[in-house]
Amino acid sequence: MKPIMEIDNAVKTIYNDNQNLNILDGINLKIYPKDFIVVLGTNGAGKSTLLDAITGANSITSGKILLNDDDITGKNLAKRSKFISRVYQDPKLGTSPRMTVAENLLLAKRRGLPRRLRLRHLKDNMESFEKLTADLPTLDNRLNTFTDNLSGGQRQTLSFLMAIIQKPELLLLDEHTAALDPQTSQELMELTDKTVKDKELTCLMVTHNLSEAVKYGNRLIVLKKGKIILDLDTEAKAKLKEEDLLEYF
Numbered sequence: 001m002k003p004i005m006e007i008d009n010a011v012k013t014i015y016n017d018n019q020n021l022n023i024l025d026g027i028n029l030k031i032y033p034k035d036f037i038v039v040l041g042t043n044g045a046g047k048s049t050l051l052d053a054i055t056g057a058n059s060i061t062s063g064k065i066l067l068n069d070d071d072i073t074g075k076n077l078a079k080r081s082k083f084i085s086r087v088y089q090d091p092k093l094g095t096s097p098r099m100t101v102a103e104n105l106l107l108a109k110r111r112g113l114p115r116r117l118r119l120r121h122l123k124d125n126m127e128s129f130e131k132l133t134a135d136l137p138t139l140d141n142r143l144n145t146f147t148d149n150l151s152g153g154q155r156q157t158l159s160f161l162m163a164i165i166q167k168p169e170l171l172l173l174d175e176h177t178a179a180l181d182p183q184t185s186q187e188l189m190e191l192t193d194k195t196v197k198d199k200e201l202t203c204l205m206v207t208h209n210l211s212e213a214v215k216y217g218n219r220l221i222v223l224k225k226g227k228i229i230l231d232l233d234t235e236a237k238a239k240l241k242e243e244d245l246l247e248y249f
């Protein structure tokens with residue numbers, strides 16, 4: 001099977017305290033279609049830097065990143081955002097506060113098209129947005145609510161729906177449930193897992209939650225000081241227990 005993404009010896013060097021420091025230190029990773037890879041690592045291990053390198057938010061110093069065999073190393077964030085979507089930890093990132101839930105969904109659905117939103121577009125899509133949110137207790141009957149007035153959990157569910165409404169080649173989840181209360185966090189995690197399976201998405205999820213890391217996904221990597229120090233395939237991940245991970249933290 002061909003990988004969707006291939007990261008080949010990615011190095012990110014920064015100059016800090018009068019010395020060069022590799023915050024990504026030779027990352028090699030192949031991400032295959034329908035992979036749901038959990039990324040674990042202590043604070044400062046390089047997880048966000050890795051996601052930034054994948055989206056193009058931050059360029060790598062050396063190495064290569066291929067998306068479906070296309071070398072995207074030199075492509076910027078805007079060019080890559082047609083294929084790669086990301087949900088952040090902060091519910092405020094990724095949604096427009098002065099737009100309604102429906103308008104935000106429309107914006108995400110029309111990604112790559114002219115940004116003008118017309119009433120006609122909204123009317124044409126309202127039925128599909130109602131279906132999309134009908135089974136979600138957090139967003140049911142909220143389509144006309146301004147995003148500013150949503151709770152953190154509602155807003156994060158909206159961010160997630162916006163990230164997947166146009167099927168991305170690669171979905172990046174950057175501790176997307178970490179800022180939510182335990183109940184809401186679990187609901188969003190269940191929605192995430194179901195959506196990844198139903199829509200056959202390819203996904204990389206950063207988390208600090210060891211039980212989530214064991215329960216979800218088909219592969220797991222652990223980052224430490226910019227290197228991948230553990231890379232479990234589907235078979236090894238299936239046998240994984242929470243205590244097996246403790247030695248890495």
Ligand SMILES: Nc1ncnc2c1ncn2[C@@H]1O[C@H](COP(=O)(O)OP(=O)(O)OP(=O)(O)O)[C@@H](O)[C@H]1O
Binds near residue numbers: 023
């Ligand atoms: N622009 C920068 N200038 C200096 N140091 C940086 C910069 N960006 C990242 N770093 C350092 O690089 C290391 C990796 O940071 P990164 O944010 O990727 O870690 P992380 O694994 O996402 O951590 P956390 O779990 O705390 O979010 C850290 O030591 C951080 O301080």
